[in-house]
Amino acid sequence: MNILIVGVGLIGGSFTLSLKKEKSLRFGGFDKNQAAMLKAEELGIIDEVFDSIDDAINWSDVIILAIPVKGIKMILPTILDQLNPNQLIVDFGSTKKSICDAVTGHRNRSQFIAAHPIAGTEHSGPEAALSGLFKGKNLILCDTEKSDAELLRSFEDLAVKAGFYLTKMSASEHDRHLAYISHLSHVTSYVLSQTVLDKEKNGEVILDLAGSGFESTVRLAKSSPSMWSTIFIENKEMVLKGIEAYKEELGKLENMIKSESESDIFDYLEEGRRIRKILK
């Protein structure tokens, strides 16, 4: 089986590395960034490098789009147009609704699967790819009733072999949950980083005074700006709702601090601390 990775970075690269033990699979790569693609080949992430997207598609049984959402929306309909009936295309984009909307009613819609791997690090590029990145991690499959049952089953097999467990939900549900659980974390990290950098011009001071707590809280601000600027816009409506809810909560705590109501603050923090029962 020939698997084409479009976008051989952290996610695409980790997907092939996770499946390297499967001897029946061959991995091809296509990437606008020529250097990244050659690096991926050098690192053994892909077996074949393609210069033309058309050649790449002709060669493949399964096409994985592991690029930012905007790029996916741009090329997905065109690639779907030219598939033969046995080919499958899967996207690994971080938002799902606008992508699914872009191919609603497409005559080859059933050959497409919308997926989102809940895994990653703050690093990017093929050098950041890890063979164990998806072990025990969740792969969300969206609107699966619109995908061909057989193609879906064969892709599910592949995903499980890569280490994932699978969850299914609608694209809208996905985007709503992710806005709160993932996108909002990125917003707050970037904003915290910006606030501190603005007030503390001296990096030395930050380094000296930052406990591991600060480091952990701003870790996501190291993420890829091109990826996240797209996500914030693609999931604009839900992200803005998340920011609104966050601002309201921040205002509550702010008022408690203003009025020095220690027991209210204590209760508020105790409430927030329930998260430790959920995250191990």
Added chain:
Amino acid sequence: MNILIVGVGLIGGSFTLSLKKEKSLRFGGFDKNQAAMLKAEELGIIDEVFDSIDDAINWSDVIILAIPVKGIKMILPTILDQLNPNQLIVDFGSTKKSICDAVTGHRNRSQFIAAHPIAGTEHSGPEAALSGLFKGKNLILCDTEKSDAELLRSFEDLAVKAGFYLTKMSASEHDRHLAYISHLSHVTSYVLSQTVLDKEKNGEVILDLAGSGFESTVRLAKSSPSMWSTIFIENKEMVLKGIEAYKEELGKLENMIKSESESDIFDYLEEGRRIRKILK
């Protein structure tokens, strides 16, 4: 040398464990929480347990207050009253100005050192103490010109043996820097946790959808509510300034998302991402 730890939790306990190799030192413990103190003795964190604070003080050469700021402010002046000229008292509180203010002009002020170890985990209690917690970490000493030079030097020796490197600044400077670099991270983590818990009533969904990013960003929301409710109030003025600055930054990003100005968002995230050059 007899070292008394008042409050044998994460920080107090880690301090004695870091110095266990120094055979000339003996460690005593006093804690309102009898169970924690006995646990600390059982874990080998302290050699002697005291039931009376007066007995404990009479026994000691160096007294370390490793309790929340409010408690420190309450007992520090009284303990200073009863010290003989060779005894030293040090506090490890997380804010410094209100503590220093509480002993301004005290006749034994020179026998007090205001210190803040920039280290910790989200856990608390003697079970959480670690012998390596302070290795390569910063101990901030505040307003040191008000402490006796000889007592200061001998405490600095001890701190370096425990693994710390030392930084000196005024108590006000300390509180201003920490508001941005540490206290604000705690505010944003607790608020994020609260926002998500409020919108996602189903813990299972959070667990399934939370990548390591969310986990990292809300880690500090697992911290001790009693410690942090005190800190937020003790450093109220600076913490509120921090929240104000943060809200302003959040508003900027929110507006960029509203108007879908992708290149502005990109630039904003790229700016925030500079933090990666500072934190390794």
